[in-house]
Amino acid sequence: MGHGKSIPFYIGIDPTADSLHVGHFVSLMVASIMQKYGHKPIILVGGGTASIGDPSGKTDMRKMMTREEIDHNVASIKKQIAKFLKFDGDNAAIVVNNADWLLDLKFIDFNREIGSLFSVNKMLAAECYKQRMEKGLTFFELGYMLLQSYDFLHLYNTYGCKLQMGGNDQWSNIIGGVELIRKIGKDDSFGLTFKLLTTKEGKKMGKTEKGALWLDENKTSPYEFYQYWRNIEDESVKTVLSLLTYLPMDKVNELSSLKDEKINEAKKVAAFEITKLVHGEDEARKAEEASNALFNGSGSLDNMPSIHLDDINISILDALIKTNMAPSKGQARILINQGGITLNDEKVTDTNLVLSEKDFQDGFAILKKGKKTFYKLEK
Amino acid sequence: MDNVLKVLQERGYIEQMTHPQEMDELFGSRKINSFLYWNRPNSR
Numbered sequence: 001m002g003h004g005k006s007i008p009f010y011i012g013i014d015p016t017a018d019s020l021h022v023g024h025f026v027s028l029m030v031a032s033i034m035q036k037y038g039h040k041p042i043i044l045v046g047g048g049t050a051s052i053g054d055p056s057g058k059t060d061m062r063k064m065m066t067r068e069e070i071d072h073n074v075a076s077i078k079k080q081i082a083k084f085l086k087f088d089g090d091n092a093a094i095v096v097n098n099a100d101w102l103l104d105l106k107f108i109d110f111n112r113e114i115g116s117l118f119s120v121n122k123m124l125a126a127e128c129y130k131q132r133m134e135k136g137l138t139f140f141e142l143g144y145m146l147l148q149s150y151d152f153l154h155l156y157n158t159y160g161c162k163l164q165m166g167g168n169d170q171w172s173n174i175i176g177g178v179e180l181i182r183k184i185g186k187d188d189s190f191g192l193t194f195k196l197l198t199t200k201e202g203k204k205m206g207k208t209e210k211g212a213l214w215l216d217e218n219k220t221s222p223y224e225f226y227q228y229w230r231n232i233e234d235e236s237v238k239t240v241l242s243l244l245t246y247l248p249m250d251k252v253n254e255l256s257s258l259k260d261e262k263i264n265e266a267k268k269v270a271a272f273e274i275t276k277l278v279h280g281e282d283e284a285r286k287a288e289e290a291s292n293a294l295f296n297g298s299g300s301l302d303n304m305p306s307i308h309l310d311d312i313n314i315s316i317l318d319a320l321i322k323t324n325m326a327p328s329k330g331q332a333r334i335l336i337n338q339g340g341i342t343l344n345d346e347k348v349t350d351t352n353l354v355l356s357e358k359d360f361q362d363g364f365a366i367l368k369k370g371k372k373t374f375y376k377l378e379k
Numbered sequence: 380m381d382n383v384l385k386v387l388q389e390r391g392y393i394e395q396m397t398h399p400q401e402m403d404e405l406f407g408s409r410k411i412n413s414f415l416y417w418n419r420p421n422s423r
Binding site: 005007026029030033034037039162163168171175178188190191192193194195239242243249252 | 382383386387389390391392393394395396398401402405
């Protein structure tokens with residue numbers, strides 16, 4: 001490990017679900033790199049601020065969560081963080097929950113000590129509140145910036161934390177904390193934001209037909225996770241390799257300079273490395289094998305997404321719904337009529353088709369939507 | 380030897396930061412010798 005001072009820094013994670021998703025990935029990678037350089041990560045899980053919900057970039061007030069929901073989510077998230085950070089050694093990461101210091105705050109004391117240091121005029125000009133000015137912003141939500149700023153002050157006083165980092169949508173809240181600490185006479189607090197993962201159209205990366213791309217294998221299987229990265233657009237290959245893997249930059253540059261068909265090799269490396277980071281090498285290997293089996297005819301089909309059927313005489317419409325390939329029978333009919341569905345490599349044209357024994361010759365049938373979505377139906 | 384902020388910058392993570400010079404002095408003093416930590420044997 002290196003020499004020089006080890007500096008505590010923090011990132012915040014909002015526990016609005018019981019799993020992290022791809023939106024958290026960049027934060028964890030940055031924290032991981034900082035830790036490799038000897039600095040000390042503090043992961044703040046916002047159990048207290050989740051009671052309010054960060055209004056940054058949101059068009060509506062978020063549903064309030066119960067303490068029980070938040071506690072459950074915090075416990076689940078902690079396990080996932082351990083895949084990126086080490087919790088032992090000199091600069092061991094720690095996880096803190098701001099419910100531990102926010103929930104006992106006294107309103108009058110807090111307003112006198114902290115609220116008096118914030119200008120409402122300045123806050124309302126901040127980017128994070130702009131979208132809410134027309135539809136209405138509650139005083140409750142306006143307090144979010146004060147609480148996040150107070151978090152930084154608390155971590156500064158308790159752990160000597162000098163730096164808060166977050167996604168670029170957090171800039172105003174981060175600045176709030178840096179300025180709060182500087183207003184009380186300390187000049188060594190800092191803020192840093194990192195880029196959000198976006199597609200070339202500027203949309204947030206990590207959205208699938210089923211919703212978010214989760215890091216929890218029960219919400220997004222390692223195969224689906226692998227396939228997402230395997231199918232990214234060519235223009236995103238460099239971003240993904242440099243932000244979501246530990247590959248050295250000369251390797252990243254080499255891979256991302258590949259053109260035409262060869263860029264698929266770079267995508268395979270990206271998919272493997274990213275899946276390995278989140279689900280481990282074994283699962284990444286299995287996902288890779290299943291993908292190769294489907295696309296190249298090599299590798300094993302054992303690891304592709306599969307579903308067991310109690311009754312093989314299932315209608316094609318129900319099979320599409322059961323595998324989440326279609327949300328409704330109407331959508332399933334549309335997919336079939338558009339020629340987008342195949343069963344065992346044969347295009348399905350009959351919307352009234354009912355599967356039978358002959359479709360399960362090796363004990364399973366392969367249902368395919370488009371070119372990239374597969375399911376193994378097992379009897 | 381690289382400092383961590385330069386690495387984060389090179390890899391394209393950083394969008395904005397406050398007080399870049401002071402941060403560089405604070406975080407830049409901690410260095411590691413090479414990328415070897417990252418080049419794990421199973422990386423391809």
